[in-house]
Amino acid sequence: MQYDHAVIGQMSRSRRSFSPKARHILYKTATFLLVTAAFVFLYDWLTQGPLSGILNMEDISRKTKGYFVPICAWVVAAVSLNLVVGFSGELSLGHAGFMSIGYSTGIVVYNLLTKGYGWENIYLSMAVTLAVSGLLAGIVGFLVGIPVLRLRGDYLAIVTLACAEIIKSLLQCFYVALDTSEGAKLLFAFPKNTLNGSGITMLLKGPTASAPIGTKGTTTDLPALYIISFALVILTLLVVFNLTDSRTGRAIKSTRDNRIAAESMGIPVTRHKMIAFVTAAVLAGMSGALLANKSTYQPANFNLDMSIMVLVYVVLGGLGNVMGTIFSTTALYILPEELRFMKDYRMLVYALVLIFAMVLSNNPVIKRWFTSFTSLFRRKHSITLFAEESRNAYAGSKDVLADRTSEPLVVEEEALSDTKAALPVLEDRVAEAEPAAVDAEAGIQPAAADTKAEDKDIFTMLYTADGTPLDEESMRRIQVGLMLYDAYGDIEIGDVTEMKQRKEENKKKGRKKDKKSGKKGGGKA
Amino acid sequence: MDIMSVIINGLSIGSIYAIIALGYTMVYGIAKMLNFAHGDVIMVGAYTFFAAAHARNLNGPAGPLIAVLIAIVLCALLGMAIEFLAYRSLRQAPSLAVLITAIGVSYLLQNVMQTVMSLDGVDRFFKNVLGVVISENNDKPIFGADTKMITDLVNMQSLDIHLSETLTIPGLAIVTIAVNLVIVVLLSLFVNYTKMGKAMRSVSEDRSAAQLMGININRTITVTFAIGSALAAIAGILYCAFPHELVPTTGSIPGIKAFIAAVIGGIGSIPGALIGGLLLGFVEQLSRSVLPVTELTDAVVYSVLIIVLLFRPTGLLGKKIREKV
Numbered sequence: 058m059q060y061d062h063a064v065i066g067q068m069s070r071s072r073r074s075f076s077p078k079a080r081h082i083l084y085k086t087a088t089f090l091l092v093t094a095a096f097v098f099l100y101d102w103l104t105q106g107p108l109s110g111i112l113n114m115e116d117i118s119r120k121t122k123g124y125f126v127p128i129c130a131w132v133v134a135a136v137s138l139n140l141v142v143g144f145s146g147e148l149s150l151g152h153a154g155f156m157s158i159g160y161s162t163g164i165v166v167y168n169l170l171t172k173g174y175g176w177e178n179i180y181l182s183m184a185v186t187l188a189v190s191g192l193l194a195g196i197v198g199f200l201v202g203i204p205v206l207r208l209r210g211d212y213l214a215i216v217t218l219a220c221a222e223i224i225k226s227l228l229q230c231f232y233v234a235l236d237t238s239e240g241a242k243l244l245f246a247f248p249k250n251t252l253n254g255s256g257i258t259m260l261l262k263g264p265t266a267s268a269p270i271g272t273k274g275t276t277t278d279l280p281a282l283y284i285i286s287f288a289l290v291i292l293t294l295l296v297v298f299n300l301t302d303s304r305t306g307r308a309i310k311s312t313r314d315n316r317i318a319a320e321s322m323g324i325p326v327t328r329h330k331m332i333a334f335v336t337a338a339v340l341a342g343m344s345g346a347l348l349a350n351k352s353t354y355q356p357a358n359f360n361l362d363m364s365i366m367v368l369v370y371v372v373l374g375g376l377g378n379v380m381g382t383i384f385s386t387t388a389l390y391i392l393p394e395e396l397r398f399m400k401d402y403r404m405l406v407y408a409l410v411l412i413f414a415m416v417l418s419n420n421p422v423i424k425r426w427f428t429s430f431t432s433l434f435r436r437k438h439s440i441t442l443f444a445e446e447s448r449n450a451y452a453g454s455k456d457v458l459a460d461r462t463s464e465p466l467v468v469e470e471e472a473l474s475d476t477k478a479a480l481p482v483l484e485d486r487v488a489e490a491e492p493a494a495v496d497a498e499a500g501i502q503p504a505a506a507d508t509k510a511e512d513k514d515i516f517t518m519l520y521t522a523d524g525t526p527l528d529e530e531s532m533r534r535i536q537v538g539l540m541l542y543d544a545y546g547d548i549e550i551g552d553v554t555e556m557k558q559r560k561e562e563n564k565k566k567g568r569k570k571d572k573k574s575g576k577k578g579g580g581k582a
Numbered sequence: 583m584d585i586m587s588v589i590i591n592g593l594s595i596g597s598i599y600a601i602i603a604l605g606y607t608m609v610y611g612i613a614k615m616l617n618f619a620h621g622d623v624i625m626v627g628a629y630t631f632f633a634a635a636h637a638r639n640l641n642g643p644a645g646p647l648i649a650v651l652i653a654i655v656l657c658a659l660l661g662m663a664i665e666f667l668a669y670r671s672l673r674q675a676p677s678l679a680v681l682i683t684a685i686g687v688s689y690l691l692q693n694v695m696q697t698v699m700s701l702d703g704v705d706r707f708f709k710n711v712l713g714v715v716i717s718e719n720n721d722k723p724i725f726g727a728d729t730k731m732i733t734d735l736v737n738m739q740s741l742d743i744h745l746s747e748t749l750t751i752p753g754l755a756i757v758t759i760a761v762n763l764v765i766v767v768l769l770s771l772f773v774n775y776t777k778m779g780k781a782m783r784s785v786s787e788d789r790s791a792a793q794l795m796g797i798n799i800n801r802t803i804t805v806t807f808a809i810g811s812a813l814a815a816i817a818g819i820l821y822c823a824f825p826h827e828l829v830p831t832t833g834s835i836p837g838i839k840a841f842i843a844a845v846i847g848g849i850g851s852i853p854g855a856l857i858g859g860l861l862l863g864f865v866e867q868l869s870r871s872v873l874p875v876t877e878l879t880d881a882v883v884y885s886v887l888i889i890v891l892l893f894r895p896t897g898l899l900g901k902k903i904r905e906k907v
Contacts, residue, residue: 142678146678148678148681148682204888204891204892207892207895208891208895210677210678211610211615211616211677211681212845212891212895214616214681215616215841215842215845215887216887216888216891218838219842219884219887219888220884220888222838222880222881222884223880223881223884223885223888225880226877226878226879226880226881227878227881229877230875230877230878248873248874248875248877248878249874249875264877361834361838365685365689368682368685372682402693402697404689404692404693405689405690405693405694405697407686407689408686408687408688408689408690408692408693409686409690410686411682411683411685411686411689412668412683412686412687412690414682415672415675415679415680415682415683415686416668416671416672416683418679419671419672419674419675419676419679420671
């Protein structure tokens with residue numbers, strides 16, 4: 058097997074505790090454990106269980122009791138928005154729109170089930186309510202996604218905003234009543250309230266507040282709602298983690314990192330963005346239904362301010378960081394409630410949080426400082442690339458590592474970032490193609506394979522197998538990226554810059570040497 | 583409401599949207615960023631006018647005009663400050679980061695204004711530090727968290743044209759439309775025939791090539807922000823004169839609608855902003871007079887955007903975006 062450029066890397070690791078995969082699993086497990094522990098602790102506390110006696114926390118104010126369910130709802134909303142903004146990289150300013158769909162649907166469905174059909178079990182009726190709310194919000198999300206996801210960047214953001222405003226203004230003119238006089242019947246009115254008569258209960262009252270849900274008779278069944286909220290958070294975490302770690306999730310991330318590279322790898326960009334968008338809409342609908350347990354909201358509340366508040370939770374928690382989102386949501390919900398100062402200047406603080414988070418995280422100087430700071434906790438990468446003829450680049454890269462001797466080769470930053478974007482997909486392709494390649498190497502001819510399969514290296518096989526051969530340049534780029542990926546897990550672009558500098562220095566040294574030798578030579582001549 | 587008044591109202595509110603949209607479109611075309619805070623500069627402009635017009639030192643006949651000038655200058659400075667403090671360090675950042683920052687700036691302006699207006703002793707600050715007495719004629723303080731109106735400061739009833747007994751073209755509408763036309767003409771001349779305008783067009787076309795040709799990118803963008811914010815101040819005064827209430831969140835709705843107008847017209851295009859603004863104003867007034875519930879007006883207005891973008895993804899007069907690999 059021959060390579061024009063077999064490029065391998067060498068790195069020094071100051072500390073290598075976990076592989077990226079293990080670290081990710083650890084991160085996920087920690088998230089679940091933290092959420093569960095927090096729930097067990099809080100549930101016990103809020104319901105005056107056995108632990109609260111030990112820890113002496115009997116006196117809980119009514120106010121504190123009310124935090125749990127809304128926090129869960131906001132966590133679900135923020136984590137789902139993170140799916141759109143953090144993972145698929147599209148700014149949605151219309152998250153509150155989907156929440157309001159879930160909110161309204163939740164009220165109608167829950168009251169229909171409990172008051173109309175007389176369902177007694179709160180868990181069952183809440184489960185059905187959440188499912189229907191999520192479903193409806195998902196359908197609306199799909200319908201909104203059709204025009205929205207054709208657009209890019211700022212246009213997309215403004216159209217999601219427009220869609221949320223349309224949803225808001227339609228819901229403000231929507232009236233629903235439950236008629237229990239002869240069986241359970243729902244009455245609708247739009248755009249003006251024409252519903253009246255005896256024996257009807259107004260569920261949605263247009264622009265004014267509607268009936269709350271999650272009630273048993275007239276009182277709210279809080280312990281049951283705690284469990285339901287917790288279950289919803291766990292469901293959200295399961296959905297989001299499973300989605301982002303799946304093949305689809307990697308494809309979504311690759312469309313975020315480099316749309317063109319992803320598209321050229323054969324990923325249907327719009328479809329994957331739609332998957333993220335609709336999933337987020339479903340979860341947002343469910344969180345909206347959960348918010349409906351109190352009649353403090355009305356359709357006009359689900360406006361841009363609310364979307365931006367959820368966005369602040371996401372940005373502060375970290376784009377693409379689920380655990381961070383949970384923490385930031387909890388903190389930013391409780392702080393304004395508990396601190397008088399925060400309550401008055403809440404939006405002021407939010408605005409500063411947004412600006413500083415963005416300016417600081419995008420300022421090269423501060424970014425470098427942060428990187429040097431976080432690298433104390435992370436394993437360190439410093440990659441130097443070497444170009445060299447190699448027998449087996451992919452499988453034997455570690456062997457070649459041992460005798461890296463020749464000149465360093467600088468990979469263009471662009472090429473590396475392209476590859477980085479394509480990597481998640483490559484992983485899948487490699488997993489598929491590997492058995493075939495191993496067979497080919499061992500001399501076993503696959504039944505329908507090219508007769509020249511032996512001569513071809515694994516990369517050619519990967520791409521011809523898909524029916525779309527790549528040109529040499531991209532092949533080389535991907536080879537470089539894949540090898541680095543295989544050897545070191547993740548590649549950081551910053552390292553390449555550093556390496557470039559080093560190369561430049563080498564060059565200068567080399568030039569000096571040349572000059573010296575040149576002078577000497579000249580003198581002799 | 584008959585059709586004539588719908589047309590007059592539509593044209594005048596559309597003109598205001600067009601003036602705001604011009605600011606959006608200039609900033610977007612040249613800095614390639616969505617300045618979400620533009621709507622709040624409108625609000626700051628209106629508040630500045632409100633305060634300046636109440637200053638005792640400006641009680642003469644030219645007082646309101648000087649107040650307008652003060653608002654324009656202050657907003658231009660504010661626009662430059664926003665650009666310098668928040669957006670300049672994000673020139674190379676992804677558009678998501680810039681957009682989130684812009685949203686942050688928008689909320690910051692709203693809340694700072696809210697805080698300033700509700701603080702005690704703002705008028706004392708003006709009196710003692712700047713030497714300007716700001717109060718109404720009966721020495722009632724004008725600051726406070728309550729809703730303000732500027733209708734009595736902008737009185738244009740002398741310009742009313744009575745076409746018939748039932749139909750009157752209000753003077754304010756005439757002034758608004760005239761101001762809009764003057765701005766569009768001046769701005770087109772500026773962009774097409776001055777050196778700075780040429781620099782703006784080249785920065786908008788290709789920033790790095792413009793830089794190689796010796797154009798100062800930062801200065802060009804700063805001037806763009808100054809012009810856009812100055813326009814926002816004019817629009818803010820006209821919008822609040824129309825009459826709309828003056829509260830710290832006043833700017834967000836016309837801001838969003840004007841942005842939508844700019845997108846409908848094709849962002850980056852000056853005639854596009856004019857067409858988009860007038861179209862949006864007209865649709866809004868028409869649906870307000872036809873629909874049974876006022877809440878549905880917004881749904882119609884926003885649907886126009888979605889329909890236009892479905893058929894022309896870069897707006898009515900927008901250029902087709904070529905994708906570079």
